[in-house]
Every structure is written in C-alpha cells, then in structure tokens.
Amino acid sequence: MKSLFKVIAVAVFSMIVFAAPGFAADTVKVASAGVISGDLAPYGISALRGAEIAVEDLNAKGGILGKKIELLVGDDVCKPEVAVNIATKLVSDGAQMIVGHVCSGATIAANKIYKDANLLIASAASTSDALTFTGEHPNFFRTIANDGAQAILMTDFVKNELKAKKVALIHDKGDYGKGQMELVRDNFEKMGGVEIVLFEGVTTGAVDYSAIVQKIKRSDAEVTMWGGYHSDASKIVQLLEKKRVDTTFFGADGIIGDNFTNLAGKYAEGVYATGPNDTSGNALYQELSEKHQKKYGEDPGTFFHNGYACMQALAAAAEKAGSLDYDAMRAAMFEITVDSPLGPIGFDEKGDVVGAGFSVYKVIDGKYQQVN
C-alpha cells in the first residue's frame, strides 16, 4: 500500500515536471500583465479586457506580420515583488511584447526583467514619472498621460478654479500615491500663492483614520488632495463628512471610476478627481464600448480603452518595422500614429503618449462628470 502510494506520488510529480508548455511556432505571443485579483482588480481587469478585444480585432484582420496573436495573462496583485516573478514567467513562456503593468510600482519592478529580455512594454495605466523621465526604461511606452501632466492640471485647477489658499496633501506612502503628491507639492511651491498646510502619509488598510481627519480639520485646509487608491480614499471621505470637516476632497486617477462612487456612496458627492480625457465622442470608442457590453455584460472599466490602444500601438510598430526585432520596433514606436479609441495618438522621445491627456471630473448625482 505504502509503495503504491509512493509510485503514485512519483508519477504525479513527474507529470508536473514534464508538463512543459508546447510551443506553437507561428503565433506572436503578447503578454498582458497587471493586477487582476485583490482589491485593485477592477483597474487591471479593465486594461486586460482592452488587450483581449484588441487581440480579437487584430486576429480577425490577420494578426501581426501575418501571424495570429496569442495572449498570455499575468497577475501581479499590484505588488512589485510578485510583478518580478510574473515578468520572469512571462518572458520564459516566450512573450514577445508586453501590455502592462497597471500599478506603477509593479511596472518599475517588472521592467528590469523586460529590459534585459529586450522586450517592448506598453502600459495602459502606470503614470509614474520615474518610468519616462529617468531614462532607465527605454523600452517603456504608455497610452496614458504621466503624473507630471496630471499634477499640473490638479494644481492649476485647485489654485485658479477652486481658489484655495490652503491645501492638505495626504498619500498612501506607495510609489504612485506619494509620487503624485510630491509632484503636486513641487508645483504649488513653484507657482506660489497656495500654502501647503499638511503633507502626510497614511497606512493603507488601517483600522481607523480619525486622527488624520482631525489633523486635516485643525489645519483648516480648504482642499484636501489625495494620492492613492479608492478604498482608503473612501474611508477618509466618509470620516471627513461624518466629522463635519469643511474641505473639498480632490484625488487623481486612482479614485476615478465607479469603484470609488460605489464604495463611498452618498459621501462621494462633490469629490473632485482628475482622470483620462473623456473621448466618448470618438466613433471607435463607442464601437468598443458596445463590444465590451456585449462580451462581458457591463460597461467598460477605467483603463479599457487605454489597454486597447496599447495593443494597437505595439501591433502598428511591429508592422511598420516589418519584424519583431527590438531596435527596429522601438524606432518604429516613435514614428507611428495610431487611430486609437483615445483619438490619434503617438509617442514622444521619452515614451509618453502624445494626443491623450487628463481632465478634471466631479461627482455629481453619484457619477463622475467632466467639469473643465
């Protein structure tokens, strides 16, 4: 009995060892990586679905360079350490270009692997300045405007439209949130006329935020700006309201979308946030939204159209270069203009998108509506 058990155990393990992936020679393997489980999943799933539908559309037209596209999917749960493992796995699975990741911290960590493997990466959602301004990520492109552009929009709006004199800057200590608030702080300092009364980080997922809310109240900030994601933001917004603190809450694209308005409910009313331009007038945009509705039975998420544009851009670069060679494709990325759902877009020498930007939204009647 015992030896039978051993034989079975050995058999099972050897199956695991020998179950190597079969190689299909004539497909182009594209990997889509990002956060698709955990509390930030809505962001990653929206980008992934964009890539999925783009792959379907491209395959219907014959794929890339005459080869069909095969999509590999990786989940980094928004953690840099997991992202590195996922990137290694995708590269060893034979990925030839990458759409992703979503969280900036994860993208920065994973890109060490992609850069060494000479792969182009296009992200739908990573907005950190570190990705394009430091020159350390020459293989990186994105279809969303960077935090720098977003920070300028935020500071201008707070100063000129909201006419605030005192602002509190709160962040979640992460790459994305803290980076965003540091840019905002630098911009305010350059512009002058607005006093930063508070610059603080909070622990994500903490039991209670009442102390920081009291602190915001004591600082008399007219506007409280938030760098981080929607779940902590909604806790803070609720406590601000419950403690009757008179301040306007202003976030970045981390709190844009229905996730935030659903979570915060009535407390979301009047909250400002910046997010990608509303390009819903674009014909392709509308067509894709309908496809998404048909395929998944719901409205597209925040980064769906950006994800679609990433896949389009990579495919267009490969076609233009005439091969999947890294240097040829990278050179082609700077020359292409893509008719994307975000309008015609291209890329500047740093890898940032040209032709897609941010606007300011406000929650009115439970929905984000564009105000500028």
Added chain:
Amino acid sequence: MRWISIGLGLAVTGVIGFFAVRELLIDPLYFFELFLGGLTRGSIYALIALGYTMVYGIIQLINFAHGEIYMIGAMTALIVASVLGLWGWNTAVIAILAFVFAIVYSCAYGFTVEKIAYKPLRHAPRLSALISAIGMSLFLQNYVMLAQTPEYLPFRTLIPDFHFWEPYAHIITSVELTIIITTVIVMILLGILIKFTRIGKAMRATAQDKVMAALLGINVNNVISATFVVGSATAAIGGVLIACHVGQINFFIGFLAGLKAFIAAVLGGIGSIPGAVLGSLVLGISESYFTGYFWSEYEDVFAFSILVLILIFRPSGILGKHDAQKV
C-alpha cells in the same frame, strides 16, 4: 541597573508630560478630540484583544485566526443587512438582527476552528498549534475571498446619526460614541461572566491548572470551547462596529486589526483580561496622539516601538504575571 531604568522611565514620562500639558493648554479641543479618537480605536482593539488574551490564558496558544473571526463577523453583518435592506425592513430591526447573526456566525466559526485546528494538537508541541493557527488564518482569508469577493464592499452604516448628538458630531461621531459605550457594556458583562458565573469560575480554574480542574470534575474541553465562543462574540461585535465606522470591508481587514490587537494584548500582559483592555487603550490613544502631533507615516513604527520598549522593561507586559515562557 535598576536605578538607571527608573531614572530613564522618569525622564521619558517627564518629557511626555511636559509636551502633553503644553499641547493641552495651546488647543484643548484638539487634544480632547484626539483622545476620543484614540479611545474609539482602543475600544476596537480591546474587543479583539480579549479573544487573544482569553485563549492564551487558558491554553497558552496565540490564536492567529482570531482576526479572521472578526472579519467574518463584519461580512455576516453586511450580508444580513443587505438582504433585509432589500426586503425593506425597519432600520433598527436590521441593525439588531445583523449584530445577532454576526455574533452567532462568528461564534460558530470560533468553535469549529478550535475543534478542527487546535483540539487535535492539544498535547503536541506548542509550535505545532501556532503553525496550525497561522494556517487557519490564511485558510479563512482565502475562503472568504473566493466565496465572496476580493473587492472592497461598501458597508452602509447600521448606526444612524443621532439627532440629539448633532452639536457634538464634529468632536465625536455617533458611531464612535456607540463604539465606546458598547465596549464599556461588553467589558462589564464579561467581568460579571468571569467573576460571578459557574462557567467563569470554571474558566479561571482551567487557566490556573488544567489537570487539577479536570480532577475536580470540570469538563475542560467544554470550558475551552466556551472561551473560544466568548472571544469570537466580542470580536464579531468589534467587526460590525468598525465596519460601521469606516464604511467598507473586504476579506483582508482581519489581518491588520488582528495584528494590532495582538500587540495590545502583549503590551498589557497576554493572558490577563484587564491587561488586554489597558494595553488596547494605551496603544489606541498613543497612536492617535502620535498621528495628531507628529507624523502619521510612522504610526505603525511608533506602535511597534512602544511594544519593544515595554517588553524591554517589563517582559511580561504591563499587567502580566512573571513567568518565563516561549511563544
């Protein structure tokens, strides 16, 4: 050595006292608000820490799955409240039923976890039971994530804003007031249970000497189960209250809350019930003041520093009994 520690202690107390008095004089309202915020936070820690400390007192086990029991309480309340809300029931009835269901479910989970994960290991080395507890914690987290959802869920508060409290709402919200009052009531009831009832007496006897208690006719297994049930009930109350306070839950909320409550229990002297309450209040209030007067970035660093400091000078916690034991 002794004089050095006393001198150091006095110096630290003096510096803290000086700053506290100065801040109190500069802005008394803010000082008071932070105190109440800390009291609320401490109350929640206390409700969870009780479960840790009671279980430790009886079977010397750190029940790491306790934070998950707290999370399951909040989840149950959310499900009950949503269903009853759809049926259009009265708000007060919903609130009471949500609490009752949360307590019943959490107790059932606490009871079952003990039977499955700890009872078979009662005579095994202590480390085995500890690993079993960590495994149980991971299992429950992932189970709720898969059975429910990984996303944050909005938790519409079960406790309405009281009208008569409106003038003071900017100092302390209705929910926070409810949390503090509920905690005090739970503490009093628990005190009565332990001091004056048969099961309480049996618990104390079992905690002192399991073998002797069994020889005198106490069913030790039942007493241990009862301890888990009582601990789970207080955790469930804490779970529902904090969910009302912050307005959202997910499968992971038990981790950080459980960790903080565990620190509080160790701070106060693990195994001691008044110690757990005192430790929780000290932790909650000092975290609140630290965030309020210094930097919230380092709030957790500060919480752990307090723990380290207290354990250096009083290795068994503020109210803990002296006996050398390894966790």
